[in-house]
Amino acid sequence: xxxxxxxxxxxxxxxxxxxxxxxxxxxxxxxxxxxxxxxxxxxxxxxxxxxxxxxxxxxxxxxxxxxxxxxxxxxxxxxxxxxxxxxxxxxxxxxxxxxxxxxxxxxxxxxxxxxx
Numbered sequence: 001x002x003x004x005x006x007x008x009x010x011x012x013x014x015x016x017x018x019x020x021x022x023x024x025x026x027x028x029x030x031x032x033x034x035x036x037x038x039x040x041x042x043x044x045x046x047x048x049x050x051x052x053x054x055x056x057x058x059x060x061x062x063x064x065x066x067x068x069x070x071x072x073x074x075x076x077x078x079x080x081x082x083x084x085x086x087x088x089x090x091x092x093x094x095x096x097x098x099x100x101x102x103x104x105x106x107x108x109x110x111x112x113x114x115x116x
Contacts, residue, residue, distance in 0.1 A: 015082060016037060016038040016039070016040060016041075017038070017039040017040055017076075017079050017080075018035075018036070018037050018038070018039065018079070018080045018089060018093055019035065019036075019039055019076065019077075019078045019079040019080045019093065019096060020033060020034070020035045020076075020077050020078040020093070020096050020097050020100045021033070021034055021035070021036065021039060021042050021043075021046075021074060021075065021076050021077060022034075022074075022075050022077050022104075022106070023046060023060065023072055023073070023074055023075075023112075024072065024073050024074075024075060025063055025067070025071060025072055026071050026072065026073055027067060027071055029110075030063075030106070030109070030110060030111050030112055031104065031106045031110070031111045031112065032057055032060045032106065032111060032112040032113060033077070033097065033100055033101055033104060033106050033111070033113055034046070034097070035093045035094060035096065035097035036093070037089070037090065037093065039076050039079065042074070043074040046074065047069070047074075050064045050069075050072075051069070053065070057112050057113075059112050060112040063112075077100060078096050078099075078100055080092055080093055080096060101113060
């Protein structure tokens with residue numbers, strides 16, 4: 001049996017897909033764009049927040065409440081290329097998210113994001 005230390009070290013060695021995702025409203029095409037360090041777990045996290053009524057995007061939360069989970073789809077739109085480096089990764093992901101926001105413009109009638 002492995003020790004806690006061995007399990008912890010193995011976990012640290014795991015590589016998670018990092019990048020940008022969108023949650024798309026299937027009825028009107030509006031999207032919410034976000035980014036995270038673990039794309040494979042992002043939908044569970046986002047869906048939990050929406051189901052619990054605690055998502056940070058109020059408009060998305062309200063549409064989710066009205067339309068239900070079946071009306072929304074989670075899509076990965078950009079994956080950060082793995083370089084083996086851990087330094088600066090969060091900054092790179094945010095920069096990638098900003099590029100996606102500029103390209104897609106998910107504001108107003110097109111989306112749920114707010115211009116900063």
